[in-house]
Amino acid sequence: MPNDTIGIKELAEIAGVSIATVSRAISNPKRVSKATREKVLDAVKKTGYSPNRLGASLRTAKTGNIIAIMPDVSDQFNFGVIKSLELEASKRGYSVLLGDTQGDRARELAYGAIVRSKQADGIILFSHRLPYDIDVDAFDANNFPPIVNSCETSGLPGLPLVSINNRAAGEEATNYLIGLGHKKIAVITGSTESPSAVERLKGYLAALKTIGINRDNDLIKYGNYTIESGEENTKQLLALTDRPSAIFCFSDEIAMGCLAALKNSGLKVPEDISVMGFDDIRFARFFDPPLTTIAQPVEEIGKHCISLLxxxxTDKDAKPEDVILPHKLVVRSSTGPVKPDE
Amino acid sequence: MPNDTIGIKELAEIAGVSIATVSRAISNPKRVSKATREKVLDAVKKTGYSPNRLGASLRTAKTGNIIAIMPDVSDQFNFGVIKSLELEASKRGYSVLLGDTQGDRARELAYGAIVRSKQADGIILFSHRLPYDIDVDAFDANNFPPIVNSCETSGLPGLPLVSINNRAAGEEATNYLIGLGHKKIAVITGSTESPSAVERLKGYLAALKTIGINRDNDLIKYGNYTIESGEENTKQLLALTDRPSAIFCFSDEIAMGCLAALKNSGLKVPEDISVMGFDDIRFARFFDPPLTTIAQPVEEIGKHCISLLxxxxTDKDAKPEDVILPHKLVVRSSTGPVKPDE
DNA sequence: GGCCGCATGGTAAACGTTTACCATTTGTTG
DNA sequence: CAACAAATGGTAAACGTTTACCATGCGGCC
Incomplete structure (x- = not known):
């Protein structure tokens, strides 16, 4: 009646074989005769026996688990990648466990510890920060379970990155706005700690420089990838005496907050001001107006992450290399030509 | 140089004590003298030793892991609960692992197997469906690791539920629209498999019945909790010869799709038609217009889930009871009085 | 019939911890 | 200083698997 789950020993007794045979019947079927295999499987069905993977993993030093560590599972962009990770992982027999850190160092370490303590085999890391409490300079990838960086690079040797070229994407987005006649283009960035945001900013600056426009710090707002950040920073941009004719938001969530702030101020998008996003999350086409943005190939990113990991x-000596995937400009209706009088 | 993580035996040798002492120094500090403890901890620091929890869990039959199994981690409502789960769990020394199933049975089973195979201690279940391949009628909660139902009940004895009263909430939302003068009120539900959606529908019908309005199947659209479902079903509602003056969406995501469809058709919200959501996700106030909705106490839900689990x-004989928490009507500007001519 | 090889299944060691039990040392108290 | 208690640390068993190694039996072949 109580939670007395049956063990391999009892199961063996019931099936009338040794525990070795039980193990083989379950995880290496061709190693036993058809008759015994069925005897064992029958007993399994009858008793509801479920092998204890702690024992198995302890012996084999493999768990079949992969942990994806990220600051925010509810981030719609991350989620696109997650979905793909899970699909690809299960094809290969892995289970993906999600570790949501909310940027909290203690939780990063807790999830890192799960791998170091052998409860998972490897990490897909959606952050530039290593989930280990060690000196980065002394870090030697060979002494730790494998990690693949997704979208954000840690910049450490031995940790392959799967990402788009954020610099090029930032440049392309900016060029698109420039092509519409915009000259006063503001950006709302992600955290300056985020390498992807830093790269996008470089692309933005490069594009402007190409047409002879110098950096204008008033037009650069350092935020983070959240909706609230978009709202707040947009308000600040609107308070400028000479306000921008376009705002390039480094995430679609930022753009969502941006659009809300613009609406509050009575400005029409894109007639009065253009808004550009980044990521092409599933909500983007439902924004008001539907959002022009840079689409990231989330399925491909997920696939390659699992593949590299x-x-x-499976091969300790493998030296997986970075995978840089193509992004795509998606034009919807939140961007338009600059107003003649501007 | 290769991934040769050090074991407790080597560590013991380095520290010059027995493995028992190492174990005690780490996980039961007061059991050893200050001097030896420091000797051991120094060795740990020097070597980067990290205990293998498989061995420990195998011995203690505890992992400190809790797995939260849900159809969609990116669902903003779920996420509110997740955040709270994680906070509360880490306070108590648990790690929360997220299992995203996308409603796929195979993946539900895979995450269920993680618990049955002792890799986690218990489950927070965001679905009415058990993640086990067994006959529900024969299910005996005592023979399985503990499960707490979050927001969706499995209706099984021994599995406590933490939720709001969905029926009452559905009734209250409907009454609010009735109070604004609406009589033709449509609903877009969640999946009919979802007990929460079924309850909300009951509340809606009860509210209408109270004022003498009978069920009108044309006004009841069975969807699921997604944005696409909201868009599609709204289109169908608008095609009715006698269209509703208000739409009650059973999730905020549905409402997001609904608003998009209404905008496309040129209708003004709330002047032409009122829209009501459910959940009060973090995006709701950024909708256009900001969404009137029913807020669920997500922090409280998460807290109680962990507490019950x-x-x-910690007490096998505990008989945790259902926890029903209060919801709250949040009025924003997507709802308004019915048009006089309607 | 004698021999070989293969299919099958058992025995026992190993994985890395925790902890009951015991032995020793140290401290306390009369 | 005897006697006992408390503090400390070691030994070894146990958790549930997998798998190297061995033993047995059987069919096929000369």
Whole structure:
């Protein structure tokens, strides 16, 4: 009646075989005769026996688990990648466990510890920060379970990155706005700690420089990838005496907050001001107006992450290389030509 | 140089003590003298030793992990609960692992297997469906690791539920629209498999019945809790010869799709038609217009889930009871009085 | 019949911890 | 200083698997 789950020993007794045979019947079927296999499987069905993977993992030093560590699972962009990770992982027999850190160092370490303590085989890391409490300079990837960086690079040797070229994407987005006649283009960035945001900013600056426009710090707002950040920073931009004719938001969530702030101030998008996003999350086409943005190939990113990790997991000497995937400009109706009088 | 993580035996040798002492120094500090403890901790620091929890869990039959199984981690409502789960769990020394199933049975089973195979201690279940491949009628909660139902009940004895009263909430939302003069009130539900959606529908019908309005199946659209479902079903509602003056969406995501469809058709919200949501996700106030909705106490839900699970985990004989928490009507500007001519 | 090889299944060691039990040392108290 | 208690640390068993190694039995072949 109580939670007495049956063990392999009892199961063996019931099936009338040794525990070795039980193990083989379950995880290496062709190693036993059809008759015994069925005897064992029948007993399994009858008793509801479920092997204890702690024992198995302890012996084999493999768990079949992969942990994806990220600051925010509810971030719609991350989520696109997650979905793909899970699909690809289960094809290969792994389970993906999600570790949501909310940027909290203690929680990063807790999830890192899960891998270091052998409860998972490897990490997909959606952050530039290592989930280990060690000196980065002394870090040697060979002494730790495999990690693949997704979208944000840690910049450490031995940790492959799967990402788009954020610099190029930032440049392309800015160029698109320039092509519409915009000259006063503001940006609302992600955290300056985020390498992807830093790269996008470089692209933005490069595009402007190409047409001879110098950096204008008033037009650069350092935020983070959240909706609230978009709202707040937009308000600040609107308070400028000479306000921008376009705002390039480094995430679609930022753009959502941006659009809300613009609406509050009575400005029409894109007639009065253009708004550009980044990521192409699933909500983007439902924004008001539907958002022009840079689409990231989330399925491909997820696929390659698992593929690289698997490679490293099955071959210790593998030296997986960075994978840079193409992004795509998606034009909707939040961007338009600059107003003649501006 | 290769991934040779050090074990407790080597660590013991380095520290010059027995493995028992190492174990005690780490996980039961007061059991050893200050001097030896420091000797051990120094060795740990020097070597970067990290205990293998498989061995420990195997011995203690505890992992300190809780798995939250849900159809969609990116669902903003779920996420509110997740955040709270994580906070509350880490206070108690648990790690929360997220299992995203996308409603896929195979993946539900895979995450269920993680618990049955002792890799986690208990489950927070965001679905009415058990993640086990067994006959529900024969299910005996005592034979399985503890489960707490979050927001969706499985209706099984021994599985406590933490939720709001969905029926009452559905009734209250409907009454609010009735109070604004609406008589033709449509609903877009969640999946009919979702007990929460079924309850909300009951509340809606009860509210209408109270004022003498009978069920009108044309006004009841069975969807699911997604944005696409909201868009599609709204289109169908608008195609009715006698269209509703208000739409009650059973999730804020549905409402987001609904608002998009209404905008496309040129209708003004709330002047031409009122829209009501459910959940009060973090985006709701950024909708256009900001969404009137029913707020669920997500922090409280998460807290109680962990609390109940912890109770059951530490006391096998505990009989945790359902926790029903209060919801709250949040009025914003997507709802308004019915048009005089309607 | 004698021999070989293969299919099958058992025995026992190993994985890395925790902890009951015991032995020793140290401290306390009369 | 005897006697006992408390503090400390070691030994070894146990948790549930997998798998190297071995033993047995059987069919096929000369």
């Amino acid at each position: 698997h490679e490293k997991l | 912890h109770e059951k985990l």
